[in-house]
Amino acid sequence: MTSTELLRAEHLTRHFKIGGLLSRRTLHAVDDVSFSIGEREIVALAGESGSGKSTIARVLARVYKPTSGQVYFEGKPLSAIRSRRDGLRYASLVPMVFQDPFASMNPVFRVQHGVLRILKLHRPELSAKQRLGEAARVFGVVGLGADMLQRFPYELSGGQRQRVGFAQALAMRPKLILADEPVSMLDVSIRIGLLNLMAKLRDEEGVSILYITHDIAGARYVADRLIVMYAGQIAESGPIEDVLSAPKHPYTQLLLSAVPDPMAPLAQVTDRGEPPRVVDPAPGCRFRWRCPLAVEQCSSVTPVLAEVRPNHEVACHVAQTGAEVRAFAS
Amino acid sequence: MSEAHEILEVSGLSVDYAVPQGPGADIRAVDDVSFTVDRGEFLGIVGESGCGKSTLLFAVAQLLAPPAHLASGTVKFKGTNLVGLTDKQLSAIRWRDLSVVMQSAMNALNPVKSIGAQFQDALQAHGKPSRKEIAARSAEVLRMVGIDPVHLKSYPHQLSGGMRQRSMIAMAMLFTPDLIIMDEPTSALDVVAQRALMVQIKELQQAYGFAVIFVTHDMSLTSHFSDRLMVMYAGQIDELGATRTIFDRPLHPYTQGLLEAFPSIHGPRVPLKGIPGNPPDLAAIPSGCRFHPRCPHAVQRCTVTAPDLYPVDGDLVRCLRRQDGSLPDADQEGSLSR
Numbered sequence: 222m223t224s225t226e227l228l229r230a231e232h233l234t235r236h237f238k239i240g241g242l243l244s245r246r247t248l249h250a251v252d253d254v255s256f257s258i259g260e261r262e263i264v265a266l267a268g269e270s271g272s273g274k275s276t277i278a279r280v281l282a283r284v285y286k287p288t289s290g291q292v293y294f295e296g297k298p299l300s301a302i303r304s305r306r307d308g309l310r311y312a313s314l315v316p317m318v319f320q321d322p323f324a325s326m327n328p329v330f331r332v333q334h335g336v337l338r339i340l341k342l343h344r345p346e347l348s349a350k351q352r353l354g355e356a357a358r359v360f361g362v363v364g365l366g367a368d369m370l371q372r373f374p375y376e377l378s379g380g381q382r383q384r385v386g387f388a389q390a391l392a393m394r395p396k397l398i399l400a401d402e403p404v405s406m407l408d409v410s411i412r413i414g415l416l417n418l419m420a421k422l423r424d425e426e427g428v429s430i431l432y433i434t435h436d437i438a439g440a441r442y443v444a445d446r447l448i449v450m451y452a453g454q455i456a457e458s459g460p461i462e463d464v465l466s467a468p469k470h471p472y473t474q475l476l477l478s479a480v481p482d483p484m485a486p487l488a489q490v491t492d493r494g495e496p497p498r499v500v501d502p503a504p505g506c507r508f509r510w511r512c513p514l515a516v517e518q519c520s521s522v523t524p525v526l527a528e529v530r531p532n533h534e535v536a537c538h539v540a541q542t543g544a545e546v547r548a549f550a551s
Numbered sequence: 552m553s554e555a556h557e558i559l560e561v562s563g564l565s566v567d568y569a570v571p572q573g574p575g576a577d578i579r580a581v582d583d584v585s586f587t588v589d590r591g592e593f594l595g596i597v598g599e600s601g602c603g604k605s606t607l608l609f610a611v612a613q614l615l616a617p618p619a620h621l622a623s624g625t626v627k628f629k630g631t632n633l634v635g636l637t638d639k640q641l642s643a644i645r646w647r648d649l650s651v652v653m654q655s656a657m658n659a660l661n662p663v664k665s666i667g668a669q670f671q672d673a674l675q676a677h678g679k680p681s682r683k684e685i686a687a688r689s690a691e692v693l694r695m696v697g698i699d700p701v702h703l704k705s706y707p708h709q710l711s712g713g714m715r716q717r718s719m720i721a722m723a724m725l726f727t728p729d730l731i732i733m734d735e736p737t738s739a740l741d742v743v744a745q746r747a748l749m750v751q752i753k754e755l756q757q758a759y760g761f762a763v764i765f766v767t768h769d770m771s772l773t774s775h776f777s778d779r780l781m782v783m784y785a786g787q788i789d790e791l792g793a794t795r796t797i798f799d800r801p802l803h804p805y806t807q808g809l810l811e812a813f814p815s816i817h818g819p820r821v822p823l824k825g826i827p828g829n830p831p832d833l834a835a836i837p838s839g840c841r842f843h844p845r846c847p848h849a850v851q852r853c854t855v856t857a858p859d860l861y862p863v864d865g866d867l868v869r870c871l872r873r874q875d876g877s878l879p880d881a882d883q884e885g886s887l888s889r
Contacts, residue, residue: 270712379600408599408600409768411826413812413824414825414827417823435741441814441820442823462820479743481746482771482817484798492747
């Protein structure tokens, strides 16, 4: 990418032990994932439920420690963050916006409570009056009137609450916002407004956003780059228009063929959408059971990401031979 | 159409929610809704949260529980008015002639009973089938939805989200009813599983001839599957017509706005605006046309006169300016997105 690199994940892996005390089974939520996010860039992280999208967000937010691998933010590894001060600083530079705007606000406090607390904690240099002014400013940026600060969460619609979520993140003067399905619980007519807000934060406030979603069309609307996850691994990544106009991974093709489009004829898809098993997976491509193009190599060798076109990477043995991949028509 | 083609006839249906302030302040969630469903028809109902679509389904299935209650209207199913039937009379119809598939299969299925045991419950509610008959029919319906009958012994938590939804649909088909009502059955699934389930519902419907009422907030989902589409806004029908016509030529500004709120994965990237404002609070419904505060085409009379549902080009649409022909067409200047 041309922009400066803000965050880089190298061979990020996060496993979870599952089952009882004596169980040795391990769920591979994220396996050997490497990617980077540039400045002023919206990166969409797409994939089905259980593909590891949210686990990545939580590792980046330091909720989970990676099992192995490393995340670098502005060149410094996250594992070097030891003190509370450094932790707070990182949390303010990389805040999270959550999926459920109804569960992520305290119902007994006015809306301003959350924003003012954030300002007090992360920007102690501000006076009480300056904090109120700053709260009104960030509310203005996200398209909420200053009168909203005095409201209670129950008085706000879902779209307004989600704007409050972005305002809270913005109050920290972030570099990168981790947005985990920020619009999926909102009504269709409201979603576009939030996507437009994300684009505005990038263009006018210079914030990067990791936009986690399963909505490819929404991702295309707002994102610069797309990372497609499948079963804890990256299947394909690249500039979003390149990936969507010429998807190389069979899973990306399947995903695109299933997007409902009223104006296009119905694509014939026979895949049932059964999620893959990532408990103690054997080597090999994790999509091979659903892939109509699978070759022998796919069941023994795990494919790794490789560039097939400039900046466009695919983890697929067939695509990497240079052969044309047409697993699912879209 | 003769009456024999109509399996369901809903007329003048209104549902109120009781509030602590007393009956005078009741909130009307569904307001004077009338429609019919033909035998074997697939009717899609779309709208935003709070538009009354789920309440309408519950009213049709006679599943309303306090504080919701029917204020007026009739629900004629195969000629019988379901309103006022006793629970016992309704039990005879449920599962056998009319089934409901709920939004969240994880909550609708009993978590401590196997799938097979739950099928058995439904089968035994209508007669005394032998154990063999139960096993045979249960296995048959599971196979219809593409699940291996070994899963009759499985508990809901052992199935994936898509399999749970499909087993709910299998359960709804135990008696091959005449009408299956589905409340957002695919909303918890991701796109690939969602598409697979839609195709399956359509195939089953074509094979067994039941009618479907399918409620969703995602308009594009129904585009290839429903015969007719009903768009609801603030408890009322805004537009009702053939699905294809509505997608090609939406008549109501709200329908136009909904269609233009979807980014596409094809074609150029164009900036979209969505629909400004928020869905109305049913306790404080706007005067005149309920959509006028959010409508880009609203004029003065829209704020005072409440429009009826007018027939326009074979569809029904609730818009004053569409009725008198003063509304610009969707693809001309003044449209929401351009």
